[in-house]
Amino acid sequence: MELRKIPMLSSEMIKNMEDMNFFVYSQIFDDLLIIAQKETNCFVWKTSDGLVVFDAIWPDKAVYDAIINAIQSVGWNPDNINKLVLTHGHCDHTGCGRWFVEKHGAKTYLSRIDDIFWKEHPTKPNLPDTWKDFDINCYIQDGDTITCRNKDIYVYGTPGHTPGCLSYIFPVTENGTKHMAALFGGATPPLGTADGVKQFLTSLEYFRQKAKEKHVDVGLCNHTVFDNGIERISYSAKRLAYMPNIYIIGNDGFEKYCDMFQALAEAKLLK
Numbered sequence: 001m002e003l004r005k006i007p008m009l010s011s012e013m014i015k016n017m018e019d020m021n022f023f024v025y026s027q028i029f030d031d032l033l034i035i036a037q038k039e040t041n042c043f044v045w046k047t048s049d050g051l052v053v054f055d056a057i058w059p060d061k062a063v064y065d066a067i068i069n070a071i072q073s074v075g076w077n078p079d080n081i082n083k084l085v086l087t088h089g090h091c092d093h094t095g096c097g098r099w100f101v102e103k104h105g106a107k108t109y110l111s112r113i114d115d116i117f118w119k120e121h122p123t124k125p126n127l128p129d130t131w132k133d134f135d136i137n138c139y140i141q142d143g144d145t146i147t148c149r150n151k152d153i154y155v156y157g158t159p160g161h162t163p164g165c166l167s168y169i170f171p172v173t174e175n176g177t178k179h180m181a182a183l184f185g186g187a188t189p190p191l192g193t194a195d196g197v198k199q200f201l202t203s204l205e206y207f208r209q210k211a212k213e214k215h216v217d218v219g220l221c222n223h224t225v226f227d228n229g230i231e232r233i234s235y236s237a238k239r240l241a242y243m244p245n246i247y248i249i250g251n252d253g254f255e256k257y258c259d260m261f262q263a264l265a266e267a268k269l270l271k
């Protein structure tokens, strides 16, 4: 893969994860909304059982307000939020979850391994405001299905980025036509040991296989740096009826999307 086509990860990026000065959002499918700050994003998925929030960005009330604002702006009702499904136990994804628990009684989902990891290894040990601040109601693991009345979320164990990292596949519709979306939970290989990077690569290969079986044609990410997220959200927000939905990339496109994560991890092994 050409190097210029691989995202550049920088310390600036890590800093931007804490910047809550602006948010963007767009309804990218009939039933899927994306909300982002500078570097991290989350999703809200509409089902007949209520609204499911995938990840919760950063632990800041401004994030919660931005998500609620986005939900209201597309004409959905925030009172219908009833599930918070987390990919992993890092504070830039567990984020503002406690407000969903306190204000909406949302049921929370994460792997048991990452619930412990989140508590014992806070992402920001020097920032108590970002430490674990709500309970997980449902421990989920590889092979599980979260049923939301008319639709299911398929759960896959993809350790590497964190020890209990999870990834998800679920259906979305574009003008009523069904597509399968895949959210790869932990975008970067772990810092530190080569073993961690190898585990990440094994998980990526596993998820790639599962995505093929489920006919995934939509690739979703929870960090904007990996998919030009901010630009894509801006495009989607102003997309006219005849313009393509750029989140639909086909099965081949999803393979290339996985190639990017693979290239990032392999580059780390070579260092």
Ligand SMILES: [Zn+2]
Pocket: 088, 090, 161, 186
């Ligand atoms: Zn993370």
